[in-house]
Amino acid sequence: MTLQLEDEQAQKLPFDYEELAKQVIDQVLGMEECPYESEVSLTLTDNTKIRQLNREFRKIDKPTDVLSFPLVDFQKPADYDLLESDGWEVYFNPESGELMLGDIVISIERASEQAREYGHSLKREYAFLIAHSMLHLLGYDHMISEEAAVMEQKQAAVLKKLNITREGE
Structure with missing residues (x-):
């Protein structure tokens, strides 16, 4: 797995944010049985920049915690069969052969605010957002609520597997 990481914000994080990102990404890819080596881009930013992105891409003029920009148009979640059809090669990096999943942008400023609001660590919030x-x-x-329930269960499973829980910090 390749992580392309850019840190364009000023806050010093009290944990190894690159290593933690890799652990969370690997855990999700394993849980979702991704059969390919993968590539993910992660940008750490602030509220000003994420607000601009949110306005540009979602037409919502306010900061948010995280934005996701998938490159693969999965018909069903984690259904890798489409990658075997004609035209599949556009999803793979021609140099590395890795599946290019997309971009994640996190406002560390907003994540810090949420960690305080929810009463847990920034490390836990960061891992959750990834x-x-x-x-x-x-x-x-x-x-819809059924989809939300599935995502919540999967997010909790990833954090539990990595022992990043609200109680066990």
Whole structure:
């Protein structure tokens, strides 16, 4: 797995954010039985920048915690069969051969605010946001309650497996 990481925000994080991102991404890919080596882009930013992106791409003019930009148009979540059909090669990096899943953008500023609001660590919030976004990159959504319940269960399973829980921090 390749993680392309950009940190364009000012806050110093009290944990190894690159290593944690890799652990969460690997856990999601394993849980979702991804048969391919994969590539993910992660950008850490602030509320100003994520607000601009949110306005541009979602037409919502306010900061958000995380944005996900999937590159693969999964018909069903984590259904890798489409990658075997004609035209599948566009989803793979021609240099590395890795499946290009997409981009995750996290506002560390907003994640810090949420961690305080929810009463848990920034590390837990950061890991949660990456797990959440990875599920989006694999085709999951939470627009209806049944989908939301599936995502919530999967996010909790990833964090539990990595021992990143609200209680066990």
